[in-house]
């Protein structure tokens with residue numbers, strides 16, 4: 001850090017990565033001037049509810065206990081239901097906490113402002129090489145479609161792989177425990193990921209493979225037309241509840257990774273740098289963990305930006321790479337589903353929970369003895 005001068009930090013993007021970094025950096029270095037530029041108006045974002053596992057909350061809590069406490073008091077679940085063609089298998093899973101994305105961001109922004117950070121909304125920040133000279137440190141936290149990453153692509157050398165499945169992220173007033181709903185239909189395999197995230201609302205993310213997408217003609221439908229068709233396709237599960245759209249177009253996930261993480265005094269974090277996948281429900285935690293690693297590395301380096309950024313990449317990368325490898329296994333499992341036929345609901349539950357390689361058959365059996373004994377009986 002340059003002596004005698006307050007450090008100037010620009011954060012591009014007021015999502016979980018940018019805001020959480022601002023909070024913990026603002027607290028670690030109260031003299032710093034931290035400025036967040038967010039493209040959206042205050043209170044406007046994409047999506048519905050996001051989950052934090054208890055282990056994710058535990059890993060983040062030491063960095064800002066009050067913030068994590070505020071994010072884990074709303075809706076939580078200890079069980080999930082894997083449902084195949086209407087037959088549901090309830091299984092015990094680690095506790096997860098859910099927040100509406102808009103309230104998660106409002107909470108983070110409140111703490112950021114409390115830490116002395118300025119958050120400017122309606123501000124599209126397109127940083128060029130000469131802008132980097134105006135700041136001591138610039139954080140590119142502008143999400144999966146990061147313009148910062150693309151503008152400096154020759155330095156970051158990003159790889160962006162498009163998933164083969166199509167997803168649409170809806171909400172619904174029906175209360176769902178965390179659920180994966182799979183239906184073998186005449187159009188192919190239909191999937192939905194649902195979970196209640198507030199007193200009033202649940203997520204309902206529909207996922208289909210390319211062939212099913214084409215057979216159902218989703219590409220030709222409007223957003224409302226797609227939503228209505230999904231309501232009909234999942235009518236048995238929704239029990240007459242509507243699906244709600246909030247700018248919920250079909251999309252294919254992007255799997256992002258970067259060969260280099262920094263360029264001069266600019267560093268990428270969160271989805272701008274690397275993604276996981278909605279199916280492992282961990283992108284928010286992954287992004288916020290980047291913020292923790294980055295602040296810790298800078299603190300260890302006495303806020304010497306060059307040293308701190310190198311240290312961030314050295315320490316964070318192996319951990320992040322291992323997490324991305326688990327996400328890849330989850331993606332492969334989901335993308336393989338449309339070409340397979342699963343007929344036993346417990347087999348479906350087992351496969352789902354073991355898909356990333358992080359839960360073994362023994363772990364699953366220990367936590368869900370009755371479910372597994374029933375399955376083993378059926379196999380005899």
Ligand SMILES: Cc1cc2nc3c(=O)[nH]c(=O)nc-3n(C[C@H](O)[C@H](O)[C@H](O)COP(=O)(O)OP(=O)(O)OC[C@H]3O[C@@H](n4cnc5c(N)ncnc54)[C@H](O)[C@@H]3O)c2cc1C
Pocket residue numbers: 012013014015016017018037038039040047049050051052123124125126141142143144146147167169205269270271272277278281282283284285286287
């Ligand atoms: C269907 C779906 C379900 C998901 N479910 C979960 C879940 O259950 N649990 C979980 O942990 N994660 C989940 N995720 C992933 C999670 O939403 C992301 O991984 C997480 O939001 C990444 O945080 P971020 O701060 O890096 O990026 P973002 O949250 O995308 O934030 C980036 C911010 O930058 C702003 N921005 C972009 N460009 C500019 C610019 N040029 N100037 C200024 N601002 C800009 C954007 O408006 C945005 O506010 C899900 C994602 C999807 C798509």
